[in-house]
Each structure stands twice: as structure tokens, then as C-alpha cells.
Amino acid sequence: MGITExxxxxxxxxxxxxxxxxxAGETAVWESRAARKRGTLAVRPAGATESSARPADTATLDxxxxxxxxxxxxxxxxxxxxxxxxxxxxxxxxxxxxxxxIYFIGGAFFTLGGYASLVQTVNAPRRESTxxxxxxxxxxxxxxxxxxxxxxxxxxxxxxxxxxxxNLLDSFLQGLTTQxxxxxxWAPDMIGxxxxxxxxxxxxxxxxxxxxxxxxxxLGWWIVAVxxxxxxxxxxxxxxxxxxxxxxxxxxxxxxxxxxxTGALGFAVAGVLQAFERP
Numbered sequence: 001m002g003i004t005e006x007x008x009x010x011x012x013x014x015x016x017x018x019x020x021x022x023x024a025g026e027t028a029v030w031e032s033r034a035a036r037k038r039g040t041l042a043v044r045p046a047g048a049t050e051s052s053a054r055p056a057d058t059a060t061l062d063x064x065x066x067x068x069x070x071x072x073x074x075x076x077x078x079x080x081x082x083x084x085x086x087x088x089x090x091x092x093x094x095x096x097x098x099x100x101x102i103y104f105i106g107g108a109f110f111t112l113g114g115y116a117s118l119v120q121t122v123n124a125p126r127r128e129s130t131x132x133x134x135x136x137x138x139x140x141x142x143x144x145x146x147x148x149x150x151x152x153x154x155x156x157x158x159x160x161x162x163x164x165x166x167n168l169l170d171s172f173l174q175g176l177t178t179q180x181x182x183x184x185x186w187a188p189d190m191i192g193x194x195x196x197x198x199x200x201x202x203x204x205x206x207x208x209x210x211x212x213x214x215x216x217x218x219l220g221w222w223i224v225a226v227x228x229x230x231x232x233x234x235x236x237x238x239x240x241x242x243x244x245x246x247x248x249x250x251x252x253x254x255x256x257x258x259x260x261x262t263g264a265l266g267f268a269v270a271g272v273l274q275a276f277e278r279p
Contacts, residue, residue, distance in 0.1 A: 014149035036124030056125035061279035074113030079268030081106030086261035114158035153202035160195030200228035230266025
């Protein structure tokens with residue numbers, strides 16, 4: 001009997017789930033997120049109703065587990081620090097330099113988490129044949145694979161953290177004009193928020209195999225949903241942080257601080273949940 005691929009699912013140019021038959025009559029299912037986060041694909045014996053996870057080799061699973069731990073911890077710490085900075089800005093009289101330092105340290109953790117997520121994707125086991133198993137390449141720090149939705153999502157996320165870094169560095173500058181504040185601080189903030197939203201939507205597609213879905217029993221769905229909510233709140237905060245040229249004041253200091261606070265808590269919660277989505 002030949003091995004025949006049955007069905008490919010996804011959205012746009014991206015394939016997020018593949019289902020095919022094996023020679024023994026088994027059915028194998030590869031899902032992008034399950035492969036890169038847990039290092040598994042599902043195999044269902046002929047005539048059975050339940051599938052079992054078939055993992056990659058032990059060394060690959062250990063690698064994915066370590067990278068996932070770094071990413072989860074980084075997003076939890078980064079989100080917590082951002083929430084702390086926003087809370088201090090809203091409820092205390094500490095100087096703007098203190099909050100800028102807290103934001104900058106939190107941004108460094110966000111960047112580490114973004115890069116760890118990208119490296120995890122680069123080193124995820126692949127389904128490169130019609131056999132019911134995953135294969136692994138040698139460890140790499142980087143790759144260029146824009147045709148993969150998981151790579152594109154994590155790359156855009158990492159790029160967003162780097163742009164946020166520009167915003168956070170520029171926030172230490174003193175004596176800026178209104179135009180300079182909007183160009184050097186607000187514009188990178190908006191670009192970073194937009195990249196976070198794009199990355200989050202790609203992650204939603206990866207989990208849902210279509211633009212939107214509701215999978216309340218899926219840990220992966222909860223992680224991407226909470227992350228995307230955090231990205232939306234960050235965008236609200238960025239819009240409220242625009243400095244009006246005619247007055248030299250922000251659109252709304254309160255909305256900017258509360259949006260940052262609640263959005264950061266969303267990323268922190270998603271980081272905690274991500275710690276459990278591992279091999």
C-alpha cells in the first residue's frame with residue numbers, strides 16, 4: 001500500500017495541519033504548534049477513535065523544554081515589570097527616570113523571550129516525509145523561513161520587541177520637542193504594538209487553522225488569546241500616549257498607563273501559562 005497524504009489545512013499560504021495515512025492503516029496528524037511547542041505529532045491506529053502523541057527524540061524534547069522555559073520566564077518577568085512601571089506612573093510620584101528604567105529592564109526580558117521563541121521555532125522537529133515521525137536538524141541560532149507561519153509569527157514578535165527597545169531607549173532623552181517625542185518615542189511604540197498584533201494574529205491562525213476560533217479546552221488557544229488581548233491593550237495605550245502638538249500633553253495619561261498595566265499583566269499571565277505548554 002502506498003502512503004497517501006489526505007488533507008492540508010490552514011489559512012492563506014500557510015499550512016498549519018496535515019493529515020495523511022500510513023502504510024499500516026494508521027492516520028498521522030501533524031500540527032504546527034504541537035510540533036514546535038511539544039515536539040509531537042498524533043497517530044491514530046486503524047479503526048481507533050483516539051490518537052496518541054508520537055514524540056521526537058529525547059535530545060530534541062529537552063532542547064524545546066529549555067527554550068520554552070526561557071521564553072515563558074522572560075515574558076512573565078517582562079510583563080510583571082511593565083505592569084509595575086505603569087502602576088508606579090499612575091499611582092505614585094516617582095520620577096519618570098525610575099519608570100523608564102523599569103520599563104527598559106522589562107523590555108530586555110521581552111526581547112529575550114521573543115528571541116527564545118524564535119530559536120525554539122527554528123529548532124522545532126520537522127515533518128519532512130510521509131512517515132509517521134518527526135525529524136530534527138542540528139541546533140541553529142537563526143534561520144530564514146518566511147513560508148512557515150510559526151517562524152513568521154515568532155520573527156515578527158522578536159522584531160516588535162526590538163522596536164520597543166528603541167522606544168524605551170529614547171524615553172531617557174530629555175528636553176525633546178513635541179515633534180521629537182512623537183517621532184522618537186511614540187512612533188516606535190506604535191510600530192512595536194502593530195508588530196505584536198500581527199504576530200498574535202498569526203499565532204491565532206496557527207492554533208485555529210483559520211483566522212478565528214474558540215477552543216476553550218486548548219492551552220495553546222488560551223495562551224495566544226491572552227497574548228493577543230495584551231497586544232490590543234498595548235495598542236490602546238500607545239494611541240493614548242500620542243502628544244498633541246497644540247497642547248504638548250498626551251491624549252490621555254490615564255488610558256496610557258492603564259492600557260500598559262493591563263496589557264502587561266496579560267503578557268505575564270500568558271507567560272505563566274506558556275510554562276505548561278512544553279514537551
